[in-house]
Amino acid sequence: MSSASDFEKQSQEHVESMDPLDPLAVTALTTEHHEYLMTRHGSVQLDPLPSSDPQDPLNWPNWKKNFEILLIAFQTFSSTFMAAGLTPGFEPMAEAYGVTVPTASYFTSAQIAVMGGMPLFWVPLMNIYGRRPFLIFSTLACAALNIGGGFCTTYGQQMATRVLVAAFISTASAAGASVVADLAFSHERGKKNGWWSLALVVGTPAGPFFTGFIQQHAGTKWIYFTFAIMNFIQFALWLLAEETVYVRNRRNSVSASPIAKFLGFHKKSDKTFAFGLFFRPLKQALNFNVSMAVVAASVTFCYANIVLVVEMPQVFGLLFHLNAQQLSLQYIALIIGSIIGEILAGPLSDWWMARCIKKRGGKKVVVDRLWVSYNGFVLVIVGLIVWGIFLDKAKPGDWKISPLIGAAIAAAGNNIVATVLIAFAIDCDPGYASDVGLYMNLVRQVFGFLGPFYFPYMFENLKFGPSAGLMCALVAVFGAGFMGISHLIGLRRNK
Template sequence: MSTSASSEEVKTEPKEMVDVVTPSLKVAGTKNGDIILVPQPSDDPEDPLNWPMRKKITIFACICLAGFAAQMSPNSNQLTFIEQVPAYNKTVTDLLNSVAAALAGWVAGPFLLIPFVAVIGRSAVVFWSLVGVFICQIWGAEMTGVDDYIPFTISRLFCGLFGGIPAIIGSGYIIDMFYLHQRGKAFAVFEVLIIFAVVGGGTLGGFIAQTNPWNYVFWWTLGPVGAAIVLVFLFVEDTTFSRDPDVPTRAALPKNWFANRVATYLPGTKTQPAGKGAEFVKRAITPFQITFAPITLLMGTYIFVALGLPIMQASTLATYMQPPVEAGGYGFSSLQLAFFTMTAWVGIICAQVYGYFFNDTAPLWLARRRGGTWHTEYRLANTILPSILLPIGLGIWGSGLQYHLHYMVLALASFLIWFGALLALPVCYNYVVECFLHNPVETSVSLNAYRVTFGLISVFIVTQWQSAVGVGWMWGMGAFFIVFVDIIMAGLIFKGHVVRQWTAKLSTTIAVTEDGVTINRKAEDASA
């Protein structure tokens, strides 16, 4: 039975090779040797771990597109909101508040909507969230009158409420379909695409607004959002599956494609077992339990600062680059600003490549070097490089703005900021999700709040903060904040297992990890 990537040979360890009390183990043959599959797949063909890799990749690609399209929509005007000032006869600060409304939706939406996963399933929640984003983008595009500022801002709030949902639920699909030794790559691809949407959506909007009315930055998003709606409906299947015989399971879904689609999406209640009401309440409470667990508080603080500052940089970019030179800006047009954000694109793409090759390789290498036993903290080795690069990038950004250096200096800083941030984000998400393995979606709700909240707060305080200390020291302080959370990260790398023990004592039902399992075949043979 094929249970892993086509490049890996999956086989069952002969019983005589292991201790008599140890069940037969399935292993994957990779270029770095045999790896014991974690978790061990069941013999049930309904188990997503047993699906062909092409099916897994198809579903994963659709969820990636859904997360990308939904995430870029709420702030698709982040580089063009200044052009809306005369349309509504408002100030730049007022329009920046509309960007903040979308960020507020990103924070609140998952807490409000994710519990519905217990009622209609993950796939249905993704599908109907995309429909909500589609409607909100039409709503925002139509708000062009002088009295439409308030309805426009509300449209951004609701778009944010719906837009963050597919990005949150994606972690659940990764945990369901991929093994421990594959998740680093999957998280790297997914999380980088999600943040790329924040930057890339604005970039494309800037190109469009150069030769078209500003509301076209909303109209064009209907294409990718609509494509995501169609592809999710056609290809994404329910991936929830329990390997615990004591946990209630749903009845098998229909094999007929059309009947399966109806059962999954209209409205999707058949994808969930009995007891939906109790499960709804549980899923509403669990994100708050995870948010305030010791391990999440520490990692969340790192994410709050290390990912919040880049979001602040992207949200305020237009206020620095578009004002005329005599006013202290760079006089960039929407087109020039769009080209400038390509520096962040390069940083994000480089982070994607780096993460693909090292997010699994480095922790697995550490596991082999340390006896073949897996420890969750091995994931965090990949945060060392971004922890160095981020404060350097923020320091250069602040100095460049303070002394009005050439915009290429700012371009270098932007590259370093986004390269560092996108190296760290997938690793942090992967690590914390693996600390709460049975609740990957609820964990992502918590981490999303930490990630976005700083960017949201910064929109309201950036003017006063900059007036108080100057633009150079504002970003310089940001660099020192990164150094502070780097100390927290160092503590987690060396003592994260202790913090997880504290978490387990406080949250015994949700603090589930794979820590301590044997992942290296030779180590398993040696212990037999």
């Protein structure tokens, strides 16, 4: 969940734009167009090349662009915040609904699965009809559902609200980089994508960190009401926002009623809807390198993120007899580890690739990037071993920080692996970057969804140390091992 949409950092396929800038495009500019761009941007060397229309999102004032990007970052943050934020309430909800704590954890795992699949549905629709109407409706729907969640009296009712919330809130994870690509030039996208991608990563541990205090002092009902307040604020802000989908090769006037035009419910794009758009990302399964990266990233994500977030109440809460507020503080380790991993992954990967390209005389070999991923695999394995061994040594009620150090190391490694493998997978098929990302997100989230079904039984029968050893072996074989195979094949092809 922490990196459920990192792939979008490099996905620009669905952006409505002119062809990339070239000398012929510059010389073909009219005098008026040239003068407008020089006045507005101080240059015509821009990619993509904006039109001379002030309504073109690329021509908007910087404050307006930043508002839109920060707004999508806020909603992206809330998607993982709300899914993971239920963990401090697992025990009281289990008691209220007459189920076990592991069964209550399915509230989070079900949302993980839904957020993996629903972007396949939302992306084609949002590319054609615009992003704003879907984002407006989704936040209002989530606000209503979260209010209902506060009044649910049965397990089935609550599961229904959680699944529906995940279905609607996933519009944000589907639209993150699309909004950035609509608003930012190519040289700005790295920094601007970093805003929402970091929000997505931090949302996973930040959810239970904050809701633990709410659970302790106000009760489970107010966790849902807090979610609803967040959604309603987002709804109000999206009403103030504007549509970012803009086609530069035609006039963007549309025939629609004033209300429909205000809410955005009319076609924005020249693209033709086809049901095949929903299934096209699954074709990436035929790409060997992409599939190997998807498996490796999915296994690592499950055992270095999902297990640490979802099982925290059942592991630390029960072992050390922590209340909801004390339990929430345990997630600080994951927040710190995730941020460190995200900071290390991107710059190190870019520096390493630049070095390799220079060493090869200007030739880019995509598998060179994989060298950096092994650092992440090592950190994940080391972190899980420390986490498992020290949990086995811990005495009930005698809290120790040692397992959390291991969790932080594993979280850092997970972010390194995710960032590097996503970049590698997209490099393998850059023409279909969005499809690659959606395929990876689907597999990763579904695999993560399955984990909570067997995690409790694994820990009960194997204990924490041997369980950590088993997870490390899976990461080593299906993570580092699979990427090693792709690496060797790629190097041989480029000799």
